[in-house]
Amino acid sequence: MRFRYVAIRFLQTVPVLFGVSVVVFIIIHSAPGDPVVNMLGIEATDENIAELRAAYGLNDPLYIQYFNWLTGILQGNLGQSLTRNRSVTALIASRLPATLFLAAASMAIAIVIAIPAGIVSAVKKGTTSDYTVTIGALTGVSIPNFWLGLVLILVFARTFSVFPSGNYISPTEDPAAALRHVLLPAVTIGTAFAALLARQTRSSMLDNLNQEYVKMAKSKGLSSRKIFIRHALKQALLPVITVAGLQFGYLLSATVVVEQVFAWPGMGRLIWSSVQQQDYPTVQGAVLIVATLFVLVNLIVDLTYSYLDPRVSAS
Amino acid sequence: MSSENASGQRDARPTGLQRTWRGFRSHRLALAGLVVVSVVTIVGLVTYIDDTLLKNTLITSIYYSPFEPRFVPLQGPSVAHPFGTDTLGRDVLARTIYGAKVSIQVALTAVLVAATIGSLLGVLAGYAGGYTETVLMRAVDVMLGFPALVLAIGLVAALGFSLTNVIIALGIVYVPQFARIARSTALSVSNEEYVDAAKAMGYSTPHIVFREVLPNCLSPLLVQASLLMAFAIIAEASLSFLGLGVQPPTPTWGQMVSDGSGYLTSAPWISLFPGSAIFVTVLGFNLIGDGLRDALDPRENAERRF
Numbered sequence: 001m002r003f004r005y006v007a008i009r010f011l012q013t014v015p016v017l018f019g020v021s022v023v024v025f026i027i028i029h030s031a032p033g034d035p036v037v038n039m040l041g042i043e044a045t046d047e048n049i050a051e052l053r054a055a056y057g058l059n060d061p062l063y064i065q066y067f068n069w070l071t072g073i074l075q076g077n078l079g080q081s082l083t084r085n086r087s088v089t090a091l092i093a094s095r096l097p098a099t100l101f102l103a104a105a106s107m108a109i110a111i112v113i114a115i116p117a118g119i120v121s122a123v124k125k126g127t128t129s130d131y132t133v134t135i136g137a138l139t140g141v142s143i144p145n146f147w148l149g150l151v152l153i154l155v156f157a158r159t160f161s162v163f164p165s166g167n168y169i170s171p172t173e174d175p176a177a178a179l180r181h182v183l184l185p186a187v188t189i190g191t192a193f194a195a196l197l198a199r200q201t202r203s204s205m206l207d208n209l210n211q212e213y214v215k216m217a218k219s220k221g222l223s224s225r226k227i228f229i230r231h232a233l234k235q236a237l238l239p240v241i242t243v244a245g246l247q248f249g250y251l252l253s254a255t256v257v258v259e260q261v262f263a264w265p266g267m268g269r270l271i272w273s274s275v276q277q278q279d280y281p282t283v284q285g286a287v288l289i290v291a292t293l294f295v296l297v298n299l300i301v302d303l304t305y306s307y308l309d310p311r312v313s314a315s
Numbered sequence: 316m317s318s319e320n321a322s323g324q325r326d327a328r329p330t331g332l333q334r335t336w337r338g339f340r341s342h343r344l345a346l347a348g349l350v351v352v353s354v355v356t357i358v359g360l361v362t363y364i365d366d367t368l369l370k371n372t373l374i375t376s377i378y379y380s381p382f383e384p385r386f387v388p389l390q391g392p393s394v395a396h397p398f399g400t401d402t403l404g405r406d407v408l409a410r411t412i413y414g415a416k417v418s419i420q421v422a423l424t425a426v427l428v429a430a431t432i433g434s435l436l437g438v439l440a441g442y443a444g445g446y447t448e449t450v451l452m453r454a455v456d457v458m459l460g461f462p463a464l465v466l467a468i469g470l471v472a473a474l475g476f477s478l479t480n481v482i483i484a485l486g487i488v489y490v491p492q493f494a495r496i497a498r499s500t501a502l503s504v505s506n507e508e509y510v511d512a513a514k515a516m517g518y519s520t521p522h523i524v525f526r527e528v529l530p531n532c533l534s535p536l537l538v539q540a541s542l543l544m545a546f547a548i549i550a551e552a553s554l555s556f557l558g559l560g561v562q563p564p565t566p567t568w569g570q571m572v573s574d575g576s577g578y579l580t581s582a583p584w585i586s587l588f589p590g591s592a593i594f595v596t597v598l599g600f601n602l603i604g605d606g607l608r609d610a611l612d613p614r615e616n617a618e619r620r621f
Contacts, residue, residue: 015453016453016456016457016460017460019453019454019456019457019460020457020460020461022457023457023458023461024469027469027470027472027473028469028472028473030473030474031472031473032473032475138598138601138602138605139598141545141597141601142545142594142597142598142601143594143597144549144552144553144556144569144572144590144593144594144597145553146552146553146556146569146572146573147572147586147590147593147594150572150576150579150586150590153579154579154580154583158579158580159580249459249461249462249463250462250463252462252465253462253463253464253465254464256462256464256465256468256553256557257464257553257556257557260556260557261576271465271468272468272557272559275468275472275559276558283469283472287461287465287466287468287469290461290462290465291460291461291462291465291466294460294461294462295460
């Protein structure tokens with residue numbers, strides 16, 4: 001049963017990824033302006049343009065261009081950047097680690113803040129701590145992340161010089177420095193994410209605390225600490241994991257903006273600068289990779305969830 | 316729902332919405348959110364009228380202060396310029412007010428577009444089932460395969476940076492959210508007895524969809540709409556902040572925050588005020604969304620009323 005579920009989920013992912021690639025291709029190809037003219041500048045002769053168009057295969061019908069692109073992708077070739085003298089694959093390979101590191105750090109900060117806060121809020125429902133968490137969570141989701149980033153830079157980097165304002169350092173080279181440098185951008189993204197997770201933890205804990213088995217355990221005379229840890233907490237954290245995974249897209253969206261604030265050399269900044277320079281192959285490749293990453297994370301979350309809660313794959 | 320007619324009230328159909336409003340009213344934070352959102356919306360609306368009909372007379376009278384006719388860059392808040400002036404000596408208050416117009420216009424139109432298209436597609440999928448449902452929902456899955464802002468950036472890059480294109484991009488991005496909710500609600504609603512009754516009475520499919528199924532899906536869609544308004548305002552501001560949204564000289568909140576980002580220590584007001592405007596407006600929509608959700612969920616309603 002479980003093997004079948006895993007197989008089905010894998011097979012379902014294929015058409016989604018295929019659709020994603022079609023959408024990316026269509027969007028980028030409907031962009032205004034001729035990339036070849038942009039590359040050669042206004043002084044290009046008609047022959048030059050025609051030559052380069054043929055070289056890039058831009059005269060072929062769209063479906064052939066798409067097919068060529070797709071074949072290239074499957075071989076790990078995303079094309080050539082128009083403005084930087086490098087392949088799109090190489091560009092992405094050089095930027096992806098910074099984004100993944102930032103996303104992981106943000107997720108870690110969010111979980112560390114959100115889960116205890118959500119639990120306290122649920123267990124002490126209706127008290128001042130509950131209200132504080134609820135209002136804090138509302139504030140967290142409502143602050144625009146780029147603004148929070150600027151304020152954090154102002155306070156912690158400029159005024160007090162406690163933490164550096166970004167500047168990616170690879171965690172494999174110098175882990176301690178890497179953590180110090182990722183802290184401010186990760187807190188910026190993690191705040192809103194923590195808010196989402198804290199709300200989910202709270203409502204999921206409340207659901208479980210009201211369940212029959214918790215009442216049953218209480219009536220058996222188990223201490224509330226035991227009930228809490230053995231029964232409610234484990235069950236309650238399942239939906240939280242799912243939300244954390246599903247909201248990974250939110251995290252990726254946030255990195256695009258926050259990377260800009262902290263000059264973080266990741267995928268978001270790559271997409272941003274390529275859009276500005278009309279470097280369409282790079283935009284195309286980078287958006288495709290980000291979307292693929294998101295779809296795969298969702299797949300992993302689904303499979304983890306079905307592993308932890310076998311009822312899911314049964315249905 | 317028709318069974319709740321027992322009290323003999325005649326207008327039985329909107330009971331869902333009426334009940335929601337009653338629950339909403341008792342939620343103090345949600346009412347506060349409603350007040351904030353109303354104020355921002357009215358400011359936006361007045362600015363819009365001022366822009367289209369009055370040739371910006373009102374905003375100009377705020378912009379050109381009678382107390383200080385000259386424009387000095389980087390002046391702190393004063394009587395003449397309550398929010399200070401920016402790097403070019405422009406009045407930050409007038410620009411923040413105009414920014415409300417842009418934010419509300421973009422978010423409201425985008426969410427309306429998304430809600431209309433998304434709910435129609437979703438209700439159609441849920442009610443029709445079969446092949447239609449499979450095709451529509453797979454398309455929705457593909458759209459949801461993109462992080463929202465990344466898709467919006469891709470769309471804006473292809474369409475060009477302008478107010479209309481930001482609206483179109485965000486409108487497209489939020490379609491799947493509505494389609495999903497509308498579909499699941501429509502699925503549960505179409506199994507209700509009154510839909511069977513309508514079918515048995517020989518009503519046409521459009522009649523059943525528009526008169527029976529859709530009205531009963533409205534409440535969850537309303538919650539989604541107000542939460543997405545919050546997201547749309549942040550998304551518009553983020554696009555503007557990145558320089559990929561509405562272009563200068565039209566002032567937008569995101570762009571103003573970006574303008575002031577180089578002057579955080581010397582002139583914090585430049586980004587402080589538009590930043591707070593985004594925060595307060597988004598908070599307002601989130602409060603409304605929460606209030607509506609609690610009002611719709613009778614179980615939660617009893618638990619978190621404050």
